[in-house]
Amino acid sequence: MKVGMIGLGAMGLGMATNLAKAGMLKAVYNRTISKANALAVEFDVKVCGSPQQLAEHVDMVMICVAADEDVLQMINAIAETIKPNTIVVDMSTVSSETAKKAAAILLDKQVQFLDAPVSGGVEGARKGALVMMVGGDEETLESARPALEAMSSRIVYMGGTGSGQGTKAVNQIMAAGINQAVTEALAFGQTQGLAMDKVIDVISGGAAGNWFLQHRGRTMTQGTYEPGFKLALHHKDLKICQKMAEQADISIPLVDKTVADYQQLMEQGYADEDISALYRLKSL
Numbered sequence: 572m573k574v575g576m577i578g579l580g581a582m583g584l585g586m587a588t589n590l591a592k593a594g595m596l597k598a599v600y601n602r603t604i605s606k607a608n609a610l611a612v613e614f615d616v617k618v619c620g621s622p623q624q625l626a627e628h629v630d631m632v633m634i635c636v637a638a639d640e641d642v643l644q645m646i647n648a649i650a651e652t653i654k655p656n657t658i659v660v661d662m663s664t665v666s667s668e669t670a671k672k673a674a675a676i677l678l679d680k681q682v683q684f685l686d687a688p689v690s691g692g693v694e695g696a697r698k699g700a701l702v703m704m705v706g707g708d709e710e711t712l713e714s715a716r717p718a719l720e721a722m723s724s725r726i727v728y729m730g731g732t733g734s735g736q737g738t739k740a741v742n743q744i745m746a747a748g749i750n751q752a753v754t755e756a757l758a759f760g761q762t763q764g765l766a767m768d769k770v771i772d773v774i775s776g777g778a779a780g781n782w783f784l785q786h787r788g789r790t791m792t793q794g795t796y797e798p799g800f801k802l803a804l805h806h807k808d809l810k811i812c813q814k815m816a817e818q819a820d821i822s823i824p825l826v827d828k829t830v831a832d833y834q835q836l837m838e839q840g841y842a843d844e845d846i847s848a849l850y851r852l853k854s855l
Contacts, residue, residue, distance in 0.1 A: 573597040574718050575629035577622055577645055578663070579606040581801070582689070583635035585696030586662065586722045590633075591616060593721035600625045622648035626657070631718055634661045638807060639669040646673045655681035658715050662703075664688045664743070664804075666811050667733030670706060674732045683711040686732060688739035689723065692799040700724040704742075706734035740815055743808040746800075747829040749783050750849050757792055758853035767792045787847040796844035796851075803842035806833040 572595050576587040579601040590596040591614035598617040601607040607618045619625040626632055626649035634645050642665050649659070659677055661670065661684070670686035677684045685707035695701040701723040705712050709728055712719075719726050729738050760770050771788040774780060790796065809830050816823045832852055841848045 572631060572718055573629045574631045574633060575599065575619070575625040576633050576635070577601075577625060577649075578635040579603075579610065580635065580637070581693050581798070582662075582696045584610070585693065585698075586633070586635060586701075588614075588697070589699040589722050590718060593718075595718050595721060598625045598628045623652040625649070626651075626653040630654070630657055631715060632657060632659045633718070634659065634663060636663050637804070638663075639665040639811070642669055642673060643676075646676050650676055650680055650682075653677070653680055653682055657682050658685065658711055659683070660685045660687050660715055660719070662687050662689055664739055664808050664811070665736060666815060667706075667736045667740075670733045670736045674707070683708055684732065685711055685715060686735040687719065688735055690739070690742050691723075694799055695724075696722070703727070704729050704735045704738040706730055706736065706738075707732050737815075740808075740812045743805065744812055744823060744826055746783075746805065746846070747809060748825050749781055750846050751825065751829060751832075753781070753784050753788065754791065754847065754850040754853045757788060758850060761792065761854060783847075787845065790845075791847040791850040796841070796848040798843060798845045800846050801842070802833055802836060802844055802846050802848055805846045806830060806837065806842075809833070 574590055574595045575598040577600045579587055587596055596616050598619050599607045599610055600619045600622050611618045622645050632649055636642055642661055642663050659682055674684040685705055687703050687705045689701040689703050691701040699722055703723045703726045706729050712728055729735050775785045809826050812826050832849055836848055
């Protein structure tokens with residue numbers, strides 16, 4: 572299986588590295604060419620000067636870029652040269668509507684499309700331990716599975732095109748709620764003069780325990796916000812959730828609050844910090 576990777580950002584680089592270690596990665600394209608060159612030197616893969624060139628050389632294209640417009644730009648580019656029966660897997664976080672548009676563009680080229688957003692952050696991408704939620708044709712997923720397994724610890728088929736992105740939206744809304752709850756609770760704990768290491772230890776083992784508390788609790792209470800998941804990216808994802816909620820005519824007030832909080836932090840210069848930087852607003 573010859574796989575090409577488009578997008579070598581914080582997530583894409585980890586994914587591409589694991590594909591290369593599995594012997595599947597044959598070509599890469601990235602707007603910042605230095606990242607592509609470094610990967611090429613380490614694993615002897617081809618650096619392509621355009622998405623069109625990459626699509627010519629592989630039978631599976633994987634995409635991990637930042638936003639809806641970026642995904643559609645890449646899809647339109649590879650559609651110019653892509654071969655019939657190629658599989659395209661988009662692991663970006665975008666709207667279900669964008670996934671359906673991408674699938675329609677590629678269907679005209681006899682190309683199958685899977686929307687396969689992931690959860691697990693930079694650590695999961697680096698360790699090949701991502702959770703992948705997949706929408707599209709189930710038989711296509713089975714064909715793509717060997718490559719996807721090189722990057723993930725769990726792959727779940729969610730349904731038709733757009734179902735993966737819909738599931739990821741649920742995940743991002745829940746992450747916002749967990750972030751709000753954990754940061755607020757720990758800020759409250761500090762006002763009580765508690766030993767926060769002990770608080771985090773005991774609560775992590777009980778009914779309120781969660782991954783975010785366990786992996787970010789100590790760093791946030793120590794004022795360290797090295798990114799696992801950048802605040803600006805979660806802000807972008809939650810804006811997508813707001814648009815999807817508006818289309819469904821439902822209210823998501825917790826998301827609205829988190830978007831506003833993130834916007835405040837971004838204006839203060841914290842866009843590239845971890846989402847746990849929300850603690851800055853709670854511990855004033």
